[in-house]
Amino acid sequence: MxxxxxxxxxxxxxxxxxxxxxxxxxxxxxxxxxxxxxxxxxxxxxxxxxxxxxxxxxxxxxxxxxxxxxxxxxxxxxxxxxxxxxxxxxxxxxxxxxxxxxxxxxxxxxxxxxxxxxxxxxxxxxxxxxxxxxxxxxxxxxxxxxxxxxxxxxxxxxxxxxxxxxxxxxxxxxxxxxxxxxxxxxxxxxxxxxxxxxxxxxxxxxxxxxxxxxxxxxxxxxxxxxxxxxSLGTEKAPGTKLVCVSGEVNRPGNYEWPMGATLREILEVSCEGMLEGRELKFWAPGGSSTPLLTADHQDVGLDFESIAEAGSLLGTAAVVVCSHKTSAIQAAYNWTKFYEHESCGKCTPCREGAFWLSQVYERMLAGGGRWQDLRILDEVCDNIFGRAFCALGDAIASPIQSSLQYFRDEYEHLIEHGRLPDGLEPHAGVIADNAQSSRPTAYAVPRDPTPAG
CATH class of the missing domain: 3.40.50.11540 (NADH-ubiquinone oxidoreductase 51kDa subunit)
Known part of the structure:
Protein backbone atom coordinates (compact mmCIF):
# COMPACT_ATOMS: atom_id res chain seq x y z
CA MET A 1 0.00 0.00 0.00
CA SER A 231 12.98 4.42 -5.45
CA LEU A 232 9.71 6.35 -5.53
CA GLY A 233 6.84 5.60 -7.85
CA THR A 234 6.86 2.84 -10.44
CA GLU A 235 9.54 1.45 -12.71
CA LYS A 236 8.27 3.31 -15.77
CA ALA A 237 7.04 6.38 -13.89
CA PRO A 238 9.42 7.13 -11.01
CA GLY A 239 9.08 9.94 -8.53
CA THR A 240 6.09 11.53 -6.86
CA LYS A 241 3.01 13.27 -8.22
CA LEU A 242 1.08 16.24 -6.96
CA VAL A 243 -2.52 15.06 -7.23
CA CYS A 244 -5.25 17.73 -7.37
CA VAL A 245 -8.45 16.31 -5.96
CA SER A 246 -11.68 18.26 -6.38
CA GLY A 247 -15.35 17.41 -6.32
CA GLU A 248 -17.53 15.59 -3.84
CA VAL A 249 -14.96 14.67 -1.20
CA ASN A 250 -14.54 15.81 2.37
CA ARG A 251 -11.08 17.33 1.92
CA PRO A 252 -10.34 18.46 -1.65
CA GLY A 253 -6.83 19.77 -2.24
CA ASN A 254 -3.32 19.03 -3.46
CA TYR A 255 -1.75 15.83 -2.16
CA GLU A 256 1.65 14.38 -2.99
CA TRP A 257 1.83 10.62 -3.49
CA PRO A 258 4.27 8.27 -5.19
CA MET A 259 3.40 7.54 -8.78
CA GLY A 260 1.18 4.48 -8.87
CA ALA A 261 -0.92 5.26 -5.80
CA THR A 262 -4.60 4.44 -6.28
CA LEU A 263 -7.62 6.69 -6.07
CA ARG A 264 -8.99 4.53 -3.25
CA GLU A 265 -5.87 5.21 -1.17
CA ILE A 266 -5.93 8.94 -1.86
CA LEU A 267 -9.65 9.24 -1.10
CA GLU A 268 -9.40 7.31 2.16
CA VAL A 269 -6.15 8.76 3.52
CA SER A 270 -5.88 12.30 2.17
CA CYS A 271 -9.47 13.26 1.33
CA GLU A 272 -11.14 11.49 4.28
CA GLY A 273 -13.67 9.89 1.98
CA MET A 274 -16.62 11.04 -0.05
CA LEU A 275 -19.11 13.57 1.27
CA GLU A 276 -21.65 12.05 3.62
CA GLY A 277 -24.33 10.11 1.83
CA ARG A 278 -22.46 10.04 -1.45
CA GLU A 279 -20.92 7.15 -3.33
CA LEU A 280 -18.28 7.35 -6.04
CA LYS A 281 -19.87 7.17 -9.49
CA PHE A 282 -17.23 8.44 -11.91
CA TRP A 283 -13.98 10.39 -11.92
CA ALA A 284 -11.71 12.13 -14.40
CA PRO A 285 -8.11 11.10 -13.62
CA GLY A 286 -6.41 13.94 -15.50
CA GLY A 287 -8.89 16.78 -15.53
CA SER A 288 -11.83 17.38 -17.80
CA SER A 289 -9.87 16.52 -20.96
CA THR A 290 -9.42 12.85 -20.07
CA PRO A 291 -11.85 9.94 -20.50
CA LEU A 292 -13.99 9.25 -17.44
CA LEU A 293 -13.42 6.22 -15.25
CA THR A 294 -15.89 4.65 -12.82
CA ALA A 295 -15.93 3.34 -9.26
CA ASP A 296 -14.70 0.02 -10.67
CA HIS A 297 -11.40 1.71 -11.53
CA GLN A 298 -10.56 3.20 -8.14
CA ASP A 299 -7.84 0.58 -7.53
CA VAL A 300 -6.02 1.45 -10.76
CA GLY A 301 -2.62 3.02 -10.09
CA LEU A 302 -2.25 6.71 -10.85
CA ASP A 303 0.64 6.36 -13.26
CA PHE A 304 0.82 6.79 -17.01
CA GLU A 305 0.78 3.12 -17.99
CA SER A 306 -1.89 1.90 -15.55
CA ILE A 307 -4.33 4.69 -16.36
CA ALA A 308 -3.78 4.18 -20.09
CA GLU A 309 -4.47 0.47 -19.71
CA ALA A 310 -7.73 1.35 -17.96
CA GLY A 311 -8.73 3.46 -20.95
CA SER A 312 -7.91 6.98 -19.84
CA LEU A 313 -4.96 9.37 -19.38
CA LEU A 314 -3.16 10.51 -16.24
CA GLY A 315 -2.70 14.01 -17.64
CA THR A 316 -1.86 16.39 -14.81
CA ALA A 317 -3.43 14.06 -12.22
CA ALA A 318 -6.28 16.53 -11.76
CA VAL A 319 -8.75 14.10 -10.23
CA VAL A 320 -12.35 15.33 -10.45
CA VAL A 321 -14.53 13.11 -8.25
CA CYS A 322 -18.29 12.83 -8.83
CA SER A 323 -20.88 10.90 -6.86
CA HIS A 324 -24.03 8.99 -7.71
CA LYS A 325 -25.95 12.27 -7.38
CA THR A 326 -24.10 13.87 -10.28
CA SER A 327 -25.23 13.45 -13.85
CA ALA A 328 -22.57 12.21 -16.26
CA ILE A 329 -24.56 13.92 -19.02
CA GLN A 330 -24.48 17.29 -17.27
CA ALA A 331 -20.76 16.88 -16.59
CA ALA A 332 -20.01 16.08 -20.23
CA TYR A 333 -22.19 18.98 -21.38
CA ASN A 334 -20.53 21.49 -19.02
CA TRP A 335 -17.07 20.47 -20.22
CA THR A 336 -18.18 20.60 -23.85
CA LYS A 337 -19.38 24.19 -23.37
CA PHE A 338 -16.01 25.04 -21.84
CA TYR A 339 -14.09 23.65 -24.80
CA GLU A 340 -16.48 25.27 -27.26
CA HIS A 341 -15.66 28.61 -25.66
CA GLU A 342 -11.92 27.96 -25.50
CA SER A 343 -11.41 26.65 -29.03
CA CYS A 344 -8.98 28.92 -30.87
CA GLY A 345 -10.97 28.35 -34.07
CA LYS A 346 -7.99 27.39 -36.19
CA CYS A 347 -9.24 23.98 -37.31
CA THR A 348 -12.70 22.89 -38.41
CA PRO A 349 -13.21 19.69 -36.35
CA CYS A 350 -12.69 21.44 -33.04
CA ARG A 351 -14.38 24.75 -33.92
CA GLU A 352 -17.50 23.26 -35.51
CA GLY A 353 -17.65 19.97 -33.63
CA ALA A 354 -17.80 21.49 -30.16
CA PHE A 355 -20.56 23.88 -31.25
CA TRP A 356 -22.77 21.14 -32.68
CA LEU A 357 -22.17 18.82 -29.75
CA SER A 358 -23.35 21.60 -27.43
CA GLN A 359 -26.49 22.06 -29.53
CA VAL A 360 -27.33 18.35 -29.28
CA TYR A 361 -26.81 18.35 -25.52
CA GLU A 362 -28.95 21.44 -25.01
CA ARG A 363 -31.82 19.97 -27.00
CA MET A 364 -31.59 16.67 -25.12
CA LEU A 365 -31.51 18.37 -21.72
CA ALA A 366 -34.50 20.49 -22.71
CA GLY A 367 -36.49 17.31 -23.29
CA GLY A 368 -36.12 17.00 -27.05
CA GLY A 369 -33.73 14.06 -27.18
CA ARG A 370 -33.96 11.55 -30.02
CA TRP A 371 -32.59 8.02 -30.19
CA GLN A 372 -30.35 8.94 -33.11
CA ASP A 373 -28.68 11.56 -30.91
CA LEU A 374 -26.62 8.80 -29.31
CA ARG A 375 -25.20 7.90 -32.70
CA ILE A 376 -24.74 11.55 -33.63
CA LEU A 377 -22.75 12.30 -30.47
CA ASP A 378 -20.51 9.31 -31.03
CA GLU A 379 -19.96 10.01 -34.74
CA VAL A 380 -19.19 13.69 -34.24
CA CYS A 381 -16.67 12.75 -31.53
CA ASP A 382 -15.08 10.22 -33.90
CA ASN A 383 -14.66 12.98 -36.47
CA ILE A 384 -12.99 15.26 -33.91
CA PHE A 385 -10.74 12.84 -32.05
CA GLY A 386 -7.31 12.69 -33.65
CA ARG A 387 -8.33 15.02 -36.47
CA ALA A 388 -7.91 18.41 -34.82
CA PHE A 389 -4.78 20.54 -35.02
CA CYS A 390 -3.92 19.89 -31.37
CA ALA A 391 -5.10 17.82 -28.43
CA LEU A 392 -8.02 20.14 -27.68
CA GLY A 393 -10.09 18.10 -30.12
CA ASP A 394 -9.33 14.94 -28.16
CA ALA A 395 -10.29 16.78 -24.97
CA ILE A 396 -13.73 17.57 -26.39
CA ALA A 397 -14.44 13.99 -27.42
CA SER A 398 -12.98 12.04 -24.49
CA PRO A 399 -15.48 12.80 -21.69
CA ILE A 400 -18.43 12.48 -24.08
CA GLN A 401 -17.47 9.10 -25.51
CA SER A 402 -16.53 7.69 -22.10
CA SER A 403 -19.83 8.89 -20.60
CA LEU A 404 -21.65 7.16 -23.46
CA GLN A 405 -19.64 4.02 -22.79
CA TYR A 406 -20.29 3.81 -19.06
CA PHE A 407 -23.58 5.66 -18.57
CA ARG A 408 -25.58 4.91 -21.69
CA ASP A 409 -28.59 4.05 -19.53
CA GLU A 410 -28.63 7.63 -18.26
CA TYR A 411 -28.73 8.94 -21.84
CA GLU A 412 -31.50 6.51 -22.74
CA HIS A 413 -33.55 7.59 -19.71
CA LEU A 414 -33.15 11.24 -20.74
CA ILE A 415 -34.32 10.48 -24.27
CA GLU A 416 -37.25 8.29 -23.25
CA HIS A 417 -38.56 10.45 -20.40
CA GLY A 418 -37.37 13.92 -21.39
CA ARG A 419 -35.54 14.41 -18.09
CA LEU A 420 -32.61 13.08 -16.13
CA PRO A 421 -33.12 10.08 -13.82
CA ASP A 422 -34.50 10.86 -10.37
CA GLY A 423 -31.97 11.71 -7.68
CA LEU A 424 -29.46 13.48 -9.89
CA GLU A 425 -28.36 17.07 -9.33
CA PRO A 426 -29.51 19.54 -11.98
CA HIS A 427 -25.91 20.68 -12.53
CA ALA A 428 -22.70 18.65 -12.45
CA GLY A 429 -20.57 19.15 -9.39
CA VAL A 430 -23.20 20.97 -7.31
CA ILE A 431 -22.74 20.05 -3.66
CA ALA A 432 -26.11 21.15 -2.25
CA ASP A 433 -28.93 18.60 -2.36
CA ASN A 434 -31.17 20.21 -4.94
CA ALA A 435 -34.47 18.89 -6.15
CA GLN A 436 -34.85 17.54 -9.67
CA SER A 437 -34.94 20.41 -12.14
CA SER A 438 -38.45 21.58 -13.04
CA ARG A 439 -37.22 23.09 -16.30
CA PRO A 440 -40.10 22.98 -18.80
CA THR A 441 -39.95 20.54 -21.67
CA ALA A 442 -39.47 22.48 -24.89
CA TYR A 443 -39.73 19.60 -27.35
CA ALA A 444 -41.96 16.65 -27.91
CA VAL A 445 -40.30 13.49 -26.61
CA PRO A 446 -39.99 10.71 -29.21
CA ARG A 447 -41.24 7.34 -28.10
CA ASP A 448 -39.30 5.06 -30.40
CA PRO A 449 -38.66 2.07 -28.11
CA THR A 450 -35.64 0.85 -30.10
CA PRO A 451 -32.42 2.80 -29.38
CA ALA A 452 -30.27 3.33 -32.48
CA GLY A 453 -26.97 1.45 -32.51
Missing part, protein backbone atom coordinates in the same frame (compact mmCIF):
# COMPACT_ATOMS: atom_id res chain seq x y z
CA UNK A 2 1.28 3.46 -0.91
CA UNK A 3 1.56 6.29 1.55
CA UNK A 4 1.63 10.05 0.97
CA UNK A 5 5.07 11.63 0.76
CA UNK A 6 6.36 15.18 1.01
CA UNK A 7 9.04 16.09 -1.50
CA UNK A 8 7.86 18.95 -3.70
CA UNK A 9 5.34 19.83 -0.99
CA UNK A 10 7.76 19.44 1.92
CA UNK A 11 7.85 23.19 2.63
CA UNK A 12 4.15 23.86 2.22
CA UNK A 13 3.62 24.14 5.99
CA UNK A 14 6.63 26.44 6.49
CA UNK A 15 5.22 29.92 6.85
CA UNK A 16 8.09 31.78 5.17
CA UNK A 17 9.10 29.12 2.64
CA UNK A 18 8.26 31.52 -0.17
CA UNK A 19 11.12 33.80 0.93
CA UNK A 20 14.80 33.24 0.21
CA UNK A 21 15.58 33.01 3.93
CA UNK A 22 12.88 30.40 4.53
CA UNK A 23 13.85 28.40 1.46
CA UNK A 24 17.55 28.30 2.37
CA UNK A 25 16.81 27.46 6.01
CA UNK A 26 14.93 24.36 4.87
CA UNK A 27 17.69 23.15 2.56
CA UNK A 28 17.06 25.19 -0.55
CA UNK A 29 19.75 26.22 -3.02
CA UNK A 30 22.02 23.34 -2.02
CA UNK A 31 21.64 21.55 -5.35
CA UNK A 32 22.49 24.60 -7.48
CA UNK A 33 26.18 24.95 -6.47
CA UNK A 34 26.60 21.21 -7.05
CA UNK A 35 24.98 21.47 -10.48
CA UNK A 36 27.10 24.45 -11.51
CA UNK A 37 30.22 22.33 -10.99
CA UNK A 38 28.80 19.58 -13.21
CA UNK A 39 29.18 19.39 -16.98
CA UNK A 40 25.90 20.26 -18.74
CA UNK A 41 25.90 17.00 -20.71
CA UNK A 42 26.25 15.07 -17.45
CA UNK A 43 23.30 16.97 -15.96
CA UNK A 44 21.15 16.14 -18.96
CA UNK A 45 22.12 12.49 -18.65
CA UNK A 46 21.29 12.52 -14.93
CA UNK A 47 17.77 13.75 -15.62
CA UNK A 48 17.41 11.14 -18.35
CA UNK A 49 18.69 8.33 -16.11
CA UNK A 50 16.28 9.38 -13.35
CA UNK A 51 13.36 8.74 -15.69
CA UNK A 52 11.68 12.07 -14.92
CA UNK A 53 8.59 12.36 -17.07
CA UNK A 54 6.70 15.53 -17.87
CA UNK A 55 4.13 16.46 -15.25
CA UNK A 56 2.15 18.71 -17.57
CA UNK A 57 -0.03 16.07 -19.19
CA UNK A 58 1.78 14.09 -21.86
CA UNK A 59 4.24 12.35 -19.55
CA UNK A 60 7.07 12.51 -22.12
CA UNK A 61 10.52 11.75 -20.64
CA UNK A 62 12.18 15.07 -19.82
CA UNK A 63 15.74 13.90 -20.39
CA UNK A 64 14.81 12.54 -23.80
CA UNK A 65 13.15 15.85 -24.74
CA UNK A 66 16.27 17.71 -23.68
CA UNK A 67 18.35 15.27 -25.71
CA UNK A 68 16.54 16.34 -28.88
CA UNK A 69 17.91 19.87 -28.50
CA UNK A 70 21.08 20.63 -30.49
CA UNK A 71 22.62 22.60 -27.63
CA UNK A 72 26.16 21.69 -28.69
CA UNK A 73 25.60 22.16 -32.43
CA UNK A 74 23.83 25.51 -32.69
CA UNK A 75 24.93 29.11 -32.84
CA UNK A 76 21.43 30.28 -31.88
CA UNK A 77 20.27 31.15 -28.40
CA UNK A 78 18.75 28.25 -26.45
CA UNK A 79 15.64 28.90 -24.38
CA UNK A 80 13.83 27.26 -21.49
CA UNK A 81 10.11 28.02 -21.29
CA UNK A 82 8.24 26.99 -18.15
CA UNK A 83 4.57 26.33 -18.80
CA UNK A 84 2.62 27.77 -15.87
CA UNK A 85 -0.54 28.36 -17.90
CA UNK A 86 -2.54 26.03 -15.68
CA UNK A 87 -5.98 26.21 -17.28
CA UNK A 88 -7.21 22.61 -17.28
CA UNK A 89 -10.45 22.38 -15.25
CA UNK A 90 -9.59 20.54 -12.05
CA UNK A 91 -5.87 21.42 -12.05
CA UNK A 92 -4.34 23.68 -9.39
CA UNK A 93 -1.06 22.02 -8.38
CA UNK A 94 1.29 24.52 -10.04
CA UNK A 95 -0.56 27.44 -8.48
CA UNK A 96 0.13 26.20 -4.96
CA UNK A 97 3.72 25.31 -5.79
CA UNK A 98 4.40 28.85 -7.06
CA UNK A 99 2.59 30.44 -4.14
CA UNK A 100 4.21 28.42 -1.37
CA UNK A 101 7.64 27.50 -2.73
CA UNK A 102 8.62 29.68 -5.71
CA UNK A 103 12.36 29.38 -5.09
CA UNK A 104 12.13 25.63 -5.62
CA UNK A 105 11.00 26.38 -9.17
CA UNK A 106 13.70 29.03 -9.64
CA UNK A 107 16.45 26.68 -8.47
CA UNK A 108 15.14 24.09 -10.91
CA UNK A 109 15.18 26.69 -13.68
CA UNK A 110 18.76 27.72 -12.94
CA UNK A 111 19.95 24.09 -12.97
CA UNK A 112 17.96 23.28 -16.11
CA UNK A 113 19.30 26.33 -17.94
CA UNK A 114 22.86 25.27 -17.12
CA UNK A 115 22.10 21.75 -18.36
CA UNK A 116 20.71 23.18 -21.61
CA UNK A 117 23.41 25.85 -22.01
CA UNK A 118 20.66 28.43 -21.94
CA UNK A 119 20.96 31.93 -20.56
CA UNK A 120 17.30 32.88 -20.80
CA UNK A 121 14.20 31.32 -19.26
CA UNK A 122 10.60 32.46 -19.51
CA UNK A 123 7.78 31.56 -17.14
CA UNK A 124 4.50 31.77 -19.04
CA UNK A 125 1.92 32.08 -16.27
CA UNK A 126 -1.85 32.07 -16.46
CA UNK A 127 -3.12 35.64 -16.49
CA UNK A 128 -5.57 34.99 -13.64
CA UNK A 129 -2.72 33.87 -11.37
CA UNK A 130 -2.01 37.32 -9.95
CA UNK A 131 -0.98 36.20 -6.46
CA UNK A 132 1.26 33.35 -7.65
CA UNK A 133 2.77 35.80 -10.13
CA UNK A 134 3.49 38.29 -7.36
CA UNK A 135 5.15 35.56 -5.30
CA UNK A 136 7.25 34.56 -8.30
CA UNK A 137 8.33 38.12 -9.04
CA UNK A 138 9.29 38.69 -5.40
CA UNK A 139 11.30 35.46 -5.36
CA UNK A 140 13.01 36.34 -8.66
CA UNK A 141 14.02 39.74 -7.26
CA UNK A 142 15.49 38.06 -4.15
CA UNK A 143 17.33 35.51 -6.28
CA UNK A 144 18.85 38.28 -8.40
CA UNK A 145 19.94 40.23 -5.31
CA UNK A 146 21.75 37.21 -3.91
CA UNK A 147 23.21 36.10 -7.26
CA UNK A 148 21.22 32.89 -7.61
CA UNK A 149 20.03 34.41 -10.90
CA UNK A 150 21.67 36.91 -13.20
CA UNK A 151 25.19 37.13 -14.59
CA UNK A 152 27.95 34.88 -13.29
CA UNK A 153 25.67 33.18 -10.74
CA UNK A 154 27.57 32.16 -7.60
CA UNK A 155 30.84 32.98 -9.38
CA UNK A 156 30.42 30.08 -11.79
CA UNK A 157 30.56 32.02 -15.03
CA UNK A 158 27.02 30.82 -15.83
CA UNK A 159 24.40 33.42 -16.74
CA UNK A 160 20.70 32.76 -16.15
CA UNK A 161 17.98 35.38 -16.59
CA UNK A 162 14.29 34.76 -15.91
CA UNK A 163 11.28 36.67 -17.25
CA UNK A 164 7.67 36.22 -16.11
CA UNK A 165 5.11 36.61 -18.91
CA UNK A 166 1.38 36.75 -18.14
CA UNK A 167 -1.12 35.17 -20.50
CA UNK A 168 -4.51 36.66 -21.22
CA UNK A 169 -6.84 33.87 -20.15
CA UNK A 170 -6.68 31.59 -23.19
CA UNK A 171 -6.90 27.87 -22.39
CA UNK A 172 -5.28 26.99 -25.72
CA UNK A 173 -2.02 28.66 -24.65
CA UNK A 174 -1.39 25.69 -22.38
CA UNK A 175 -0.53 23.85 -25.61
CA UNK A 176 3.20 24.36 -25.99
CA UNK A 177 3.32 25.74 -29.52
CA UNK A 178 0.35 28.07 -28.95
CA UNK A 179 2.16 29.23 -25.81
CA UNK A 180 5.26 30.02 -27.88
CA UNK A 181 3.26 32.02 -30.40
CA UNK A 182 1.64 33.98 -27.57
CA UNK A 183 5.02 34.56 -25.96
CA UNK A 184 6.25 36.02 -29.25
CA UNK A 185 3.32 38.45 -29.29
CA UNK A 186 1.12 36.64 -31.77
CA UNK A 187 -2.33 35.14 -31.41
CA UNK A 188 -2.11 31.95 -29.40
CA UNK A 189 -2.75 29.13 -31.87
CA UNK A 190 -1.05 25.74 -32.26
CA UNK A 191 1.73 25.45 -34.79
CA UNK A 192 2.14 22.78 -37.43
CA UNK A 193 4.77 20.25 -36.37
CA UNK A 194 7.49 19.47 -37.39
CA UNK A 195 9.55 21.44 -36.70
CA UNK A 196 9.23 20.71 -33.01
CA UNK A 197 10.14 23.30 -30.35
CA UNK A 198 13.31 21.40 -29.47
CA UNK A 199 14.68 22.33 -32.89
CA UNK A 200 12.78 25.53 -33.73
CA UNK A 201 10.72 26.86 -30.85
CA UNK A 202 10.79 30.36 -29.40
CA UNK A 203 12.14 32.82 -31.98
CA UNK A 204 12.90 29.79 -34.22
CA UNK A 205 15.57 28.69 -31.74
CA UNK A 206 16.00 25.43 -29.78
CA UNK A 207 13.51 25.56 -26.91
CA UNK A 208 12.61 23.26 -24.04
CA UNK A 209 9.02 23.67 -22.85
CA UNK A 210 8.48 22.06 -19.45
CA UNK A 211 5.77 22.18 -16.81
CA UNK A 212 6.29 23.87 -13.42
CA UNK A 213 6.12 20.59 -11.50
CA UNK A 214 8.57 18.95 -13.90
CA UNK A 215 11.25 21.61 -13.37
CA UNK A 216 10.65 21.63 -9.60
CA UNK A 217 11.78 18.00 -9.52
CA UNK A 218 15.22 18.78 -10.97
CA UNK A 219 16.91 20.11 -7.77
CA UNK A 220 15.80 17.02 -5.87
CA UNK A 221 17.27 14.71 -8.51
CA UNK A 222 20.58 16.57 -8.46
CA UNK A 223 20.76 16.70 -4.67
CA UNK A 224 19.54 13.21 -3.76
CA UNK A 225 20.52 11.26 -6.85
CA UNK A 226 19.01 9.04 -9.49
CA UNK A 227 18.62 5.97 -7.26
CA UNK A 228 16.64 7.93 -4.66
CA UNK A 229 14.29 9.32 -7.30
CA UNK A 230 13.74 5.90 -8.86
Missing amino acids: SEPVAVLSSRYDVEDAHTLEGYKRTGGYTALPQALETDPAELRQTVKDAGLRGRGGAGFPTGVKWGFMPVDQTDKSVYLVVNADESEPGTFKDRELMERDPHQLLEGIAISCHALKSERAFIYIRGEYLFPGMRLEEAIAEAYRHNYLGDDILGSGVNVHVTVHYGAGAYICGEETALLDSLEGRRGQPRLRPPFPAAAGLYASPTAVNNVETIANVPWIVERGVDWFK
